[in-house]
Amino acid sequence: MAKPTTHYVCQSCGSCFPKWSGKCEGCQSWNSLVEETTVDSFQKKTTQKAQKIEFSSLEDVSEPLPRLLTGIDEFDRVCGGGLVPGSVILVGGDPGIGKSTLLLQVAAVTSGKTPCAYISGEEAADQVRLRARRLQVSSSPVQLATTTHIGDILKSLHQGPQVAVIDSIQTMYVEALDAAPGSVSQVRASAHELIRFAKKYGVTIIIVGHVTKEGVIAGPRVLEHMVDTVLYFEGERGHHFRILRSVKNRFGPTDEIGVFEMTDKGLQEVANPSALFLSQSREDVTGSCVFAGIEGTRPLLVEIQSLIAPSSLATPRRAVVGWDSGRLSMILAVLEARCGLVCGNRDVFLNVAGGLRISEPAADLAVAASLLSSLADTAIPKDAVFFGEIGLSGEIRPISQQEARLKEAFKLGFKTAFIPKPSKPFSMAEMTLIPLAHIGELAHYLEAKPKMRRVYGG
Numbered sequence: 001m002a003k004p005t006t007h008y009v010c011q012s013c014g015s016c017f018p019k020w021s022g023k024c025e026g027c028q029s030w031n032s033l034v035e036e037t038t039v040d041s042f043q044k045k046t047t048q049k050a051q052k053i054e055f056s057s058l059e060d061v062s063e064p065l066p067r068l069l070t071g072i073d074e075f076d077r078v079c080g081g082g083l084v085p086g087s088v089i090l091v092g093g094d095p096g097i098g099k100s101t102l103l104l105q106v107a108a109v110t111s112g113k114t115p116c117a118y119i120s121g122e123e124a125a126d127q128v129r130l131r132a133r134r135l136q137v138s139s140s141p142v143q144l145a146t147t148t149h150i151g152d153i154l155k156s157l158h159q160g161p162q163v164a165v166i167d168s169i170q171t172m173y174v175e176a177l178d179a180a181p182g183s184v185s186q187v188r189a190s191a192h193e194l195i196r197f198a199k200k201y202g203v204t205i206i207i208v209g210h211v212t213k214e215g216v217i218a219g220p221r222v223l224e225h226m227v228d229t230v231l232y233f234e235g236e237r238g239h240h241f242r243i244l245r246s247v248k249n250r251f252g253p254t255d256e257i258g259v260f261e262m263t264d265k266g267l268q269e270v271a272n273p274s275a276l277f278l279s280q281s282r283e284d285v286t287g288s289c290v291f292a293g294i295e296g297t298r299p300l301l302v303e304i305q306s307l308i309a310p311s312s313l314a315t316p317r318r319a320v321v322g323w324d325s326g327r328l329s330m331i332l333a334v335l336e337a338r339c340g341l342v343c344g345n346r347d348v349f350l351n352v353a354g355g356l357r358i359s360e361p362a363a364d365l366a367v368a369a370s371l372l373s374s375l376a377d378t379a380i381p382k383d384a385v386f387f388g389e390i391g392l393s394g395e396i397r398p399i400s401q402q403e404a405r406l407k408e409a410f411k412l413g414f415k416t417a418f419i420p421k422p423s424k425p426f427s428m429a430e431m432t433l434i435p436l437a438h439i440g441e442l443a444h445y446l447e448a449k450p451k452m453r454r455v456y457g458g
């Protein structure tokens with residue numbers, strides 16, 4: 001009989017310690033260690049006689065199985081072009097963001113092509129059926145089950161489904177462990193069993209995992225290194241659209257996004273996200289400009305807005321929505337040091353319209369333009385787009401995929417682009433390109449109103 005062992009597991013990072021302490025040495029979080037007892041079933045295996053393993057060459061590749069296209073284009077693209085047989089995909093996100101809705105829709109369309117199971121550990125079968133009715137997919141041949149026992153699931157998956165959705169990993173448990181469902185060791189052990197099964201039988205398993213912003217509950221973060229693909233489903237509460245973002249993919253590019261809109265009939269794909277993120281009736285207002293960005297392989301235009309107002313506080317506010325606040329401080333410091341624009345006693349608000357989160361440094365120039373426009377009280381022409389990275393000395397650095405950005409801008413009716421000065425001559429017949437080498441040149445444009453009028457005829 002294997003001996004039970006007790007150890008203390010950090011519920012935020014998964015580190016394991018023989019003794020309890022108030023602070024996790026792994027991730028420095030407080031009060032996150034929880035006692036877990038394991039009947040170590042692996043002990044038996046280590047006493048097995050070691051066997052010789054067979055080595056083979058890198059060339060011995062059997063023809064890979066074709067990917068399975070679900071039919072939801074945005075989902076397929078984020079997966080790197082469809083589902084890879086035998087792969088395990090983790091879909092993480094805040095509770096209530098729409099993970100179950102998305103995956104029920106994926107399961108429904110996929111089940112038309114290949115047997116597909118949806119296993120819910122959170123909702124009763126009737127709740128799932130009600131949702132299916134609302135999504136108008138009740139008639140699709142999805143094999144629905146509700147259970148939380150991994151052993152039962154694996155036994156049932158032997159019967160044929162090629163794709164299985166497990167909703168959610170926090171509700172699942174394996175019997176060998178004494179820990180509660182949702183604890184790090186249960187989440188890890190359950191995922192381990194599912195992954196082993198997927199690899200052995202070539203079944204694609206999609207695992208749902210909740211993450212909370214505080215990371216208090218054992219989140220799927222501890223699973224990220226185990227699975228093949230990690231997708232995060234994000235969105236701002238109060239906004240209707242949701243973004244599915246790939247953060248790890250062994251079978252495709254990362255940073256790819258899929259855009260969906262939450263409607264009363266479930267998630268609808270958004271084929272042209274730029275149109276969604278740009279406000280419909282844009283006018284020449286100060287502090288607002290358009291950034292031509294790239295998310296994954298896809299160009300995306302977003303509006304960046306800023307407001308600079310006199311502050312009544314001793315420490316003026318710096319509020320940022322959708323961008324990095326550290327980066328905003330840097331741009332403000334560069335503007336102050338290199339262009340002499342001081343906003344020390346004013347509040348600065350920066351907002352990426354529509355609730356999108358941008359992480360590209362290429363947005364620096366658009367942010368700077370928006371801040372300069374606010375400060376100088378000069379409207380940026382509404383047919384202009386911006387992109388470029390700003391260095392600490394105020395230089396504007398070239399960035400990747402300029403042409404794709406410009407093409408998207410042209411497609412949406414933009415006529416002018418402020419771009420980093422290219423190293424070799426570069427032109428585009430359809431658009432007026434304004435190359436900038438230093439942030440001071442942009443300040444010059446926006447401050448010198450008459451000059452702007454002449455350039456744009458405005």
Ligand code: TYD
Binds near residue numbers: 097
């Ligand atoms: P859900 O998929 O249950 O979220 P998760 O599994 O990530 O916890 O989504 C729940 C939210 O989605 C809920 O607030 C209601 C909303 N919703 C719609 O707006 N339309 C719909 O058709 C459905 C099914 C859900």
Ligand code: MG
Binds near residue numbers: 099100101122167
């Ligand atoms: Mg759910």
